[in-house]
Amino acid sequence: MSDKRLTDAHIVHDSVFVDASALQIPTLRILQEDGTPYSDAVLPVLDKTLALKIYDTFLFIRALDERMLASQRQGRISFYMTETGEEAADIGSTAALQDDDMIMAQYREQGALAFRGFTPDQFMNQIFSNEQDLGKGRQMPIHYGSRQLHYMTVSSPLGTQLPQATGYAFALKAQQKPNCVICYFGEGAASEGDFHAALNMAGVFKVPVIFFCRNNGYAISTPAHEQYAGDGIAPRGIGYGLKTLRVDGNDVLAVLKATQEARKLAVEQHQPVLIEAMTYRLGAHSSSDDPSGYRNKSEEDTWRAKCPVMRFKKWLIHQDWWTEADDEQRKQQHRDQIMTAMKKAEKVPAPPLRDLFTDVYDQLPWHLQEQQQALIEHIRKYPQAYSKTAGRVDHE
Amino acid sequence: MSDKRLTDAHIVHDSVFVDASALQIPTLRILQEDGTPYSDAVLPVLDKTLALKIYDTFLFIRALDERMLASQRQGRISFYMTETGEEAADIGSTAALQDDDMIMAQYREQGALAFRGFTPDQFMNQIFSNEQDLGKGRQMPIHYGSRQLHYMTVSSPLGTQLPQATGYAFALKAQQKPNCVICYFGEGAASEGDFHAALNMAGVFKVPVIFFCRNNGYAISTPAHEQYAGDGIAPRGIGYGLKTLRVDGNDVLAVLKATQEARKLAVEQHQPVLIEAMTYRLGAHSSSDDPSGYRNKSEEDTWRAKCPVMRFKKWLIHQDWWTEADDEQRKQQHRDQIMTAMKKAEKVPAPPLRDLFTDVYDQLPWHLQEQQQALIEHIRKYPQAYSKTAGRVDHE
C-alpha cells in the first residue's frame, strides 16, 4: 500500500495533446496472398501434423457452416451463425494452445471447438436441441459448451465472458496450473463495459489470459467506424498494461505465431495479452440477417479474395503436404459425415420434461418440485398440446 | 455504412508486442514550486481579476472544508468530504470555462461550484438538509446541484455521470450551442464500465466534452497501482480517439491552460478531450475514513509541501497582485461568513412531509397519494415519534 505513481516523470511547459497518431500498432503477417511467406518472416512452430489438423478443421467448419445455413433455409433448424472468412482467427489461435487451456468463446468460434475434437454428432445434438445435447436443449443453436474439451458454454450476452476469463485465469494462477485462458470477442462486444473491467483487472492481477479480438468489421449492421473512433481495439491494451499485438486474422500462420508467443507470456510470466485479429465477416451476421441492407457486394468480394482457407491451402501445397485431389476428397468426407450426423440428430427426441427443472439449482427446491408436479398433471390432461413431452411424462 | 478500416496499414513479419513503453505521455507544468513559471512556459489567458477569483475560491474552499470537517467531528453534521490538496484541479479547470458550460461532478468538486457562485448559505442548506436545500434535503451532504449555475446534481454511484456527459454534450451539439460539458471523475471511478462507454461514445459521436480525471492516488484505501496497471488514465484516451493531455494537478496555471485549450477543441471542433490531472488527496476519503490505516504520514507530508494553494499564492505575490496581509484578512472573512451561514442553516427546519413524495414523478400518482395520506394520519397519531414533521402535517 501507498502511492507508487511517478508524477514527475516527463514534464513539459506547453500543452501538447496526444492522440492516436502517437501510437503506431503494426500488423503481423507471415503469408502473402499467394501462399508464400515473406522472405524475412519468422514462422510459428508447426509440423505437418499440426498444419494438416488446422487445415482439416478449416474444411470441416466450412462444410458445417454451409450445411447448417442450408438447413436453416430449409426450416430444419431455427437459427445458425457461420464463421466464414474468419476461420484462421479462432482455429489458428486455438492451435497454439494446450488442450487443457480454457476457451471462452463469444459465439462465432465453432472452429476452435472443432479443433479440440467436438464431434459432428455433438454439434448436431446441440443444434437440434435434442436430449443428447450436452446443454440439455436449453440454449439456441451454436451455444456450444464442453467441459471435457475445456470450452466454456457460450452465453449470448456480449462481453460477459471477458471478466470471467480474468477470474478463471486468476484461479489457474492461484492453483499454479501451467495453463491459460483464451477469450474470444468481437470488436462490437469490445464496446461493452465488461471489456474494460476485464482487461483492466487482468493487467492489475497479472493473470494468464489471452484476450483475442476478432475485428471483423461489423457488429450486425454496425460498421467498425461507428463502433469506435480510435485505431481499432489494440491500442486499448496498452492503456491497461497488457502486451498487445495486431495480426492479419486471415493469415493462419501469423495468428498461430502470435498466439504461441502470447501463450508463453501468459503462462510463463503471467503477462496478460491482447491480440487483435483483423478479418472480415464474409457471411451474414446470423441466419436472421441480410447484409445486403448495409454493405455492398464489392466489399465482400474484396475480402472473399483474401480467403484464409485458400491462402493456407496454397502454402500447404507449396510444402507438398496437400493436393487439390486431397482437398476435394476431404471436403466430400466432411459433407457426408455432417449429413449423416444431422439426419441422426434430427431423430433424437427432445429432452425430457425433467430437464426443464433440473440445474436451476444443484437440487430441486420445493417450489420447482411443485411446479413440475403441476405441469406433469397438466400435460397428462392435454397430451396433444405438448407433444414433445406428453408421451413420456409417466416414464420419467 | 461500409468497412472503412485500414487493415493493410503497417505490416511486419515477426511478432512484436507493444506495451506501455510505446507511449510516453508528458505532464504539463507551468509553475515551479517556488511560484515562478518555467522560463519556456506558455501561460494561460489570465488577468488579475480571474487570478484573484481563482485564488479567492481556493481560500473559500479551504475555509469551508476545515469548518465542515470540524462540524462533522462535533456531530453537527453526519458526513463530509474535503477536496484539500486538489483545489487547483477543479477550480483551475472550471475557471477555463464559460459560466453556462455544464459541470458534471463526481463529489469532490465543491470548488468548481463555489467558483460559479454557489453561496455559503446554499452550501449550508444542502449540508444541513434543511427545507431551503435546492435538493430538498434528500441526499447526503456534499451532493450539491444547481440548475442556475449549470452544475448537475451529484449522484453517489461512481462513473454514471460519464456517459451522461457524453449524452449531454451530444444534445448541446445537436442544438448548436457554443458550449461544452466538463465531467470530473477520480482515477478509481475510471475503472467502472461506464467510463469506457462514455469515452468510446464521445470519440465516435465527436461531442464537446472534456473528461477531467482527478488522479489523486487513492480510491478510499486503494492506491492507484492496485486500480490500474498501465501508465495512469491518460493513455486510454488515445485508444478512444480522444485528444489527451496530462497535467500537474497542483499547478493551477497548468490546469487552466490545459482546460482553456481543451475547451477550444471541444467547442470549436467538437473534439472530445481527456485531461488527467496528477494530484493527491491530502485529507481522508471522507469524514468516515481514517487514512492512517493505509498510508503513512511522510507520504502525506511530501504532498503537503506541493500545496497548490501555496504555489499559486507565491505567483500572485510575485505578480504584486496579493500580499500576506490580504491573505490573512480574506481567510478570516471566509471563516466568519461560513460560520454565520452555518448557524443560520442549522436553525432552518427540515423539508416538509410533502417533499417525501413530490418529484418521484412530475405528479403524485394514486399510490403515492394513498401512502402520503396514510402517513399523515399515522403521524397525527404519534406526533412525538416524528418530530421533524409532526408539527406541520396539518398546515401543508
Added chain:
Amino acid sequence: MSKMNLLQAINNALDIAMSTDPSALCFGEDVGHFGGVFRATSHLQEKFGKARCFNTPLTEQGILGFANGIAAQGMTAIAEIQFADYIFPAFDQIVNESAKFRYRSGNQFDVGGLTIRTPYGGGINGAHYHSQSPEAYFTHTPGLKIVVPRNPEQAKGLLLASIRDPNPVIFFEPKKLYRAAVGEVPDEDYQLPLGQAEVVREGSDITLVAWGAQMEAIEQAAQLAEKDGISCELIDLRSLLPWDRDTLAHSVRKTGRLIINHEAPKTSGFGAEIAASIQEACFLHLESPILRVTGLDTPFPLALEKEYMPDHLKTYEAILASMNY
C-alpha cells in the same frame, strides 16, 4: 385507418413523435440505416437524418447513460435496447439514475424526456437470452413508468403517450406479435392514457388480467371457459407502474375471482404485486384465492418452451380451479 402490424404501428408512432418534436432522437444498436434488427426504426434515418436517428456503439449501459444525458439537457431521448434480455447492463443507469434523477435534484434536473423501447418475451425460439420478460424488476423502482401494449392500435397510442410523458418510461414490446398482430390503426396522432387499464371484455364470473402478448392466452382461455358457461371479464393492464388498481379491484369486487397471467417466472413476478394488492382491496369479495398462471421459476428454455409457457390451457385450468374452489 390503416392495416398495420405491431412493428409498423411502432414505426409510425416514432415517425410522428420525431415529426412533431424536433428534439426527439432515436438511437440504439443497429437502429440507424438498418432500421433495427426487427426494423422498428426503418426509414427514420432516411427521413430525419443521421443526426436524429443513429447507431450507437454496442453498450447498453452506455446507451442509457447517454440517453440520460440527452434527456437531462432537455431533448427527447428514445433509446432502443435490442432485446429486453440485454437491458441488464443498463440496470444501474435506469434504476439508480433515470428513476431518481428528478427526486434527488429537488426537481432541478430530470430525465422525463427519456423513453426506452425494448422487445420482450418468448415465442421466437429465443431461449434464455432472447425471450425474457423482465418487467417486474422495474416495477420495484419508484420513478419509472412501465408500459406494455397488446396490439398495433394500442402500441401506437401508448408509445406516443410514453414518449411525451414527462417521466422516464420503459416501453416493452411483445416481439412475438411484431408481425403476427395486425389490425386497424388510426392514421392520426393520438395518445392512449398511461396508468389506466382497459376492460377489453366484460364478464361476470371471474376476472382475468394480463398484458402484452399474454392477452391472447387469456382471451383463448375465456373462450374455452365460455363453452362451460363461465363468463370471464378480461382486463389489459397496459401500464404496470403506476398500475390501475382501481379498475381491477372494481372488476374483482364484481366477479369475486381473479386469475393473473404473465410470462415471467412466478416468484416476485408482477402478478405477486397484483395479488397482494387485490387480496387487500377486495378481501371480503373474494370467493376463491387469486391464482397466478405464469412462466416457470426457471430460465427461459428452448426445446420445451411450449411446456414453459403460461398458455390458454393452463389459464383455462386455473379458471376451473377458481370456479370450483
Added chain:
Amino acid sequence: MSKMNLLQAINNALDIAMSTDPSALCFGEDVGHFGGVFRATSHLQEKFGKARCFNTPLTEQGILGFANGIAAQGMTAIAEIQFADYIFPAFDQIVNESAKFRYRSGNQFDVGGLTIRTPYGGGINGAHYHSQSPEAYFTHTPGLKIVVPRNPEQAKGLLLASIRDPNPVIFFEPKKLYRAAVGEVPDEDYQLPLGQAEVVREGSDITLVAWGAQMEAIEQAAQLAEKDGISCELIDLRSLLPWDRDTLAHSVRKTGRLIINHEAPKTSGFGAEIAASIQEACFLHLESPILRVTGLDTPFPLALEKEYMPDHLKTYEAILASMNY
C-alpha cells in the same frame, strides 16, 4: 461462546471459511489491507495473504464477472459489494450469468462456489445511495439464493452455509446492525440451514414476518400489541429465495392473520410474493387481508428517513387494523 457484534460474527465466519477451504478467496473494493469500509474483512489479508484476500479495481460488474470466472474454475469466490446500492452495475453478471450458469450448460459448468456479501438497508443517514434494500429484484431470478441474517449468531451460521452452498448466494448484511447488534456467538464452525424460516416467538392471534434489521420493528410492535392482549407469532424468513412458504403458511393457518414488514418500497417488494403465495395457500384460514408495512414507493430519503421507515409504530397500527378488520 463469545460476545460479538454482527461485523465480528461475519469476520469470524469468513476466517473459518478461509481456514477450512484453501480455495476460498475474499475480494472487493477496499477489502484487502484496509479490511473493507465497514471492516468486515479485517485481518484476513494479514492472516491469509494478499493472494487470498485482496482489493479489486473499482468496478462492480468486473468484480462479479471476475467472481463468476473464479467460481466457474472451481474455487470459492466470496465477493463483497461495498453497498447494496452499488450492486446494480453487476446486475447483468448476476442475473444473466451467475443465475443461469449451471442451467444453460446442462450442468457442465456452474458458479456454485460464488457468494456475494453486501451491506443493505437504512439507519445510517445514507439517503438514496447508501440505504437501499434491493433483495426483491434478485428474488425474481431463478438460480440465485438470497439470505438475510438478523443477528450475529444467525449471521455466522448463515454465512458459512451460504459460502458452502453449491449455488450462487447473495448474502445481504443489515449494516445498521453491524455494530448495534451484539450477542453470544458459538466459537465453533457451524451452519444454519438455507431456505428455512425460523419462528422466533410463538403466538396465537396474528403472524408477523420480516427479515434482517426489520425483525427489530416487528419485535417491538409485538410488545406493544401484547399490552393490548394480542399474541403475535414472529417469523424470521432468513432465506428469501428459495423461501419457506410452509413454515409461514403453517403459522397463518393457526393465527388467521399476517403482517409482512420490509424496508424496501412496497410495490413489487418481496412482501408482494409472500402475500400472493399465502393468500393462495391459506385462503380459507385468513380472517383479514394480509397487510404489508414497508418503505414508501419513493427513493430512500435523508432528512425524513424516520417518516419513511416501516417502524414498530406503523407495524403496531397494522396489527390493530388486522385484528379489528
